Amino acid sequence: MKMVNRQGENIFLTGEVNLDNLSDFCRDLKTELKVNDVVSISFDSLDSKGSAILPLLIFLRRQERELSATVTFKGCSTKVHEMASLAGLSEELGV
Numbered sequence: 840m841k842m843v844n845r846q847g848e849n850i851f852l853t854g855e856v857n858l859d860n861l862s863d864f865c866r867d868l869k870t871e872l873k874v875n876d877v878v879s880i881s882f883d884s885l886d887s888k889g890s891a892i893l894p895l896l897i898f899l900r901r902q903e904r905e906l907s908a909t910v911t912f913k914g915c916s917t918k919v920h921e922m923a924s925l926a927g928l929s930e931e932l933g934v
Contacts, residue, residue, distance in 0.1 A: 841853070841867075842854045842860075842863065842864055842867055843864065843867035843868055843871055845871045845878075848877060848878050848879060849878070849879050849880075849881060850868070850871055850872075850878055850879070850880045850881065851880075851881045851883075851884060852864070852880065852881065852882055852884065852885040853884040853885060854884075854885065854886070855885075855886040855887070855888055856885060856886070856887050856888070856891045856892055856895055857887075857888035857889065857891045858888070858889070858891050861891050861894060861895060864895055865895065865898050868898070868899065868902065869902065872902050872903075872906055872908060872910075873906065873908070874906045874907060874908070875906070875907050875908060876906060876908035876909070876910075877908065877909045878908065878909070878910055878911075879910075879911045879912075879913050880899065880910060880911070880912055880913065881913045881914050882912060882913065882914040882915050882916070882919065883913070883914035885914075887918070887919070890922055890926075892919055892922070893922055893923065893926055893928065896912070896919075896923070896928070897928070899912075900933075911933075912933065
């Protein structure tokens with residue numbers, strides 16, 4: 840099963856992100872994001888073990904800046920919003 844699936848201007852993340860497979864998600868996302876990309880990333884089918892989703896979100900924002908892309912997040916759970924807020928990252932991450 841593919842963890843990162845791009846369909847047009849949408850990227851769907853599926854499965855569970857944890858510290859063991861975080862680098863796999865980042866590697867797959869890096870191949871899908873392009874220079875000047877405009878993309879929406881869906882978290883609807885993504886489960887997070889612990890706080891592993893926070894480094895994933897930070898990685899995506901860094902890629903967005905490096906590629907001069909526009910990335911929006913869809914389907915972030917209340918848990919993700921709360922973790923980002925507690926970490927002081929909700930404004931920077933836009934979640």
